[in-house]
Amino acid sequence: MTDKITNWTKSDDTRVEDAIRRGATRRDLLKMMLASGVALSAGGAVFGRAEQAVAATPVSGGHMKAAGISSSNADTLDPAKASLGTDYSRCCSLYNRLTFIDVTGVPQMELAEKLETKDAKTWTVTLRKGVTFHDGKTLTSADVVFALKRHLDPAVGSKVAKIAAQMTEIKAIDPNTVEIVLKAANADLPYILALHHFMIVQDGTTDFSKGIGTGAFVLETFQPGVRSIVKKNTNYWKPNLPHLDSFEFFAIPDATARVNALLAGDIQFCSSVDPRAAKLVDGQKDFRLSRSTVGSYTNLNIRLDMNKPDFVTGMKHLIDREQIVAAALRGFGDVGNDQPISKANVFHNKDLKPKAFDPDKAKHYFQKAGVLGQSIPVVASEAADFSIDMAMIIQASGADIGLKLDIQRVPSDGYWDKYWLKAPIHFGNINPRPTPDIYFSLLYSSDAPWNESQFKSPKFDSMMLEARGMLDDAKRHEIYNEMQTMISEEAGTIIPAYTTNADGVSAKVKGLEVNPLGGMMGYAMAEYVWLEA
Known part of the structure; x- marks a missing residue:
């Protein structure tokens, strides 16, 4: 018997693929190949090629259900106000941005056909033609100008107002061209415009409850804190997208219930699988884990305006980072060094070492701060991934040296509105951002909207502005290294680890890829995935 495939061509491969799609059995396929002169020993290779090709070929149709980790009555379809993956995933299905970040981070x-500049200060945006909103209106420069200028209006309450403030002039040159002038040169503008908040909305929009955008889906149902259902935009400007007929998104805050819903077939995707439940998913033939380590982290925030500096320093030495990775994250993470730029970013400061676990040194600083013997509240919640387990580990370490940490476990519902940024000591949960400047602008500049520890440094602010317009990457890297060191030493944000996100996925879901903007393909998976028939 020979392994040679006689008279077998690429078109014959296609015939086998088509037969598989029509539901042909392996017996049917074997008869087909024998009739074409294929040796039995070669049949496996043909089957393998055909099955892989079929699996990689998008299938149209189907209703996909996905569950996130948290929701609240503050859920919004206004991209400018979006603050959680719950909001991002919905906005990504309804709207588009001028640019987007691909799987390589580029x-x-x-919506922009071209984005050009000569000096990184004045940028010309040429819009793609033939794009329409869900209500039939054609996209023009007026929509882009309106959408970007909204972030500059304090009444809007944009989450990226600080970042948008560098746009000093936004004007329409003609119906297809927009000019953006920055306060100072910023080579990162193409990355910035890819942030979820900079989705383009229709000129004059004040009511976002209908979610009218140019995106892959049209809104059918939106109940804040409950669920959303979107259906395929049959006039979508991107050829052959989306593949799904409809997409439903809601939250199941309890990690175990979320995994059980996946395994029961009630949903096809569950975000943020708890490492303790990872084996339940990995061990099932009809399910898998989608893993990504692209810069997400859960951090302990100690507000500098409400706590003594010596207490903050002591806490940094009390954190057993290796134990947190091993026990709290169950190995799903890398040890962090108290600054937000992870190893996945080219500007990561590899020379900045994590503080060693040193209870004696921690005790020294706690004594200086006068906090030993006091009961110190620390707010944790399931809303901030792994924060409860982290808190318990830190609490145990503190108890060994006489530090009493009172772990206050609060509900996921409303956590981000009531406790994050407000409680003296609490946990945060930060999604990946593509550039250091975005992290610094959102989280660490003196007027950052999400300044979790109220860190304020004029020197840091000045360095951030200097590096922003730099075209010399080596010099920029040098400045960013120093800024990461300043955050690690001076800010009250303790980042013990960069987490590996693991999402639970049905084997029927195809086309899912890792994206630097976070899980769920940077929260845009609804547009690109498909359900195997």
Whole structure:
């Protein structure tokens, strides 16, 4: 018997693929190949090629259900106000951005056909033609100008107002061209415009409850804190997208219930699988884990305006980072060094070492702060991934040296509104951002909207502005290294680890890829995935 495939061509491979799609059995396929002169020993290779090709070929149709980790009555379809993956995933299905970040971390054009500059200060945006909103209106420069200028209006309450403030002039040159002038040169503008908040909305929009955008889906149902259902935009400007007929998204805050819903077939995707439940998913033939370590982290925030500096320093030495990775994260993470730029980013400061676990040194600083013997509240919640387990580990370490940490476990519902940024000591949960400047602008500049520990440093602010417009990457890297060191030493944000996100996925879900902007393909998976028939 020979392994040679006689008279077998690429078109014959296609015939086998088509037969598989029509539901042909392996017996049917074997008869087909024998009739074409294929040796039995070669049949396996043909089957393998055909099955892989079929699996990689998008299938149209189907209703996909996905569950996130948290929701609240503050859920919004206004991209400018979005603050959680819950909001991002919905906005990504309804709207588009001028640019988007691909799986390699490089900005690509979306609603913009071209984005050009000569000095990184004045940028010309040429819009893609033939794009329409869900209500039939054609996209023009007026929509882009309106959408970007909204972030500059304090009444809007944009989450990226600080970042948008560098745009000093936004004007339409003609119906297809927009000019953006920055306060100072910023080579990162293509990355910035790819942030979820900079989705383009229709000129004059004040009511976002209908979610009218240019995106892959049209809104059918939106109940804040409950669920959303979107259906395929049959006039979508991107060819052959989306593949799904409809997509439903809601939250199941309890990690175990979320995994059980996946395994029961009630949903096809569950975000943030608890490492303790990872084996339940990995061990099932009809399910898998989608893993990504792209810069997400859960951090302990100690507000500098409400706590003594010596207490903050002591806490940094009390954190057993290796134990947190091993026990709290169950190995799903890398040890962090108290600054937000992870190893996945080219600007990560590899020379900045994590503080060693040193209870004696921690006790020394706690004594200086006068906190030993006091009961110190620490707010944790399931809303901030792994924060409860982290808190318990830190609490145990503190108890060994006489530090009493009162772990206050609060509900996920409302956590981000009531406790995050407000409680003296609490946990945060930060999604990946593509550039250091975005992290610094959102989280660490003196007027950052999400300044979790109220860190304020004029020197840091000045360095951030200097590096922003730099075209010399080596010099920029040098400045960013120093800024990461300043955060690690001076800020009250303790980042013990960069987490590996693991999402639970049905084997029927195809086309899911890792994206630097976070899980769920940077929260845009609804547009690109498909359900195997």
